[in-house]
Amino acid sequence: MVFIIVAVDCCISDLSENTQLFAKSVAVLGSTEEDMALSRSLSQLSDVTSKVSQLHVEQADTDFYVISELIKDYVAIIQSIKVCRVYFCHLFVAPAGIIYFFAVI
Secondary structure, eight states: OOHHHHHHHHHHHHHHHHHHHHHHHHHHHHOOOSSHHHHHHHHHHHHHHHHHHHHHHHHHHHHHHHHHHHHHHHHHHHHHHHHHHHHHHHHOOOSSBBGGGGGGO
């Protein structure tokens, strides 16, 4: 399960890195362009793409934290259920050591 979380985080991180590389490429292309309107547009596209890359990084961090906390809570719930089941089984043990049928559920 941890592998899945790390894999998703790596995919989003790779997306962020590739988006940042695209932003740098567009910025270089915009700086070499002779047409001022096209150069300005490419520069703005580079800025927007760079901001999108930062959003990808922030979203990856947030998603990793939220999913990790959710899984931690699910594991805690399962452990609580196991403890309650053990307690429930001990409650209904007969003096001869036989567990009643409904305690084994």
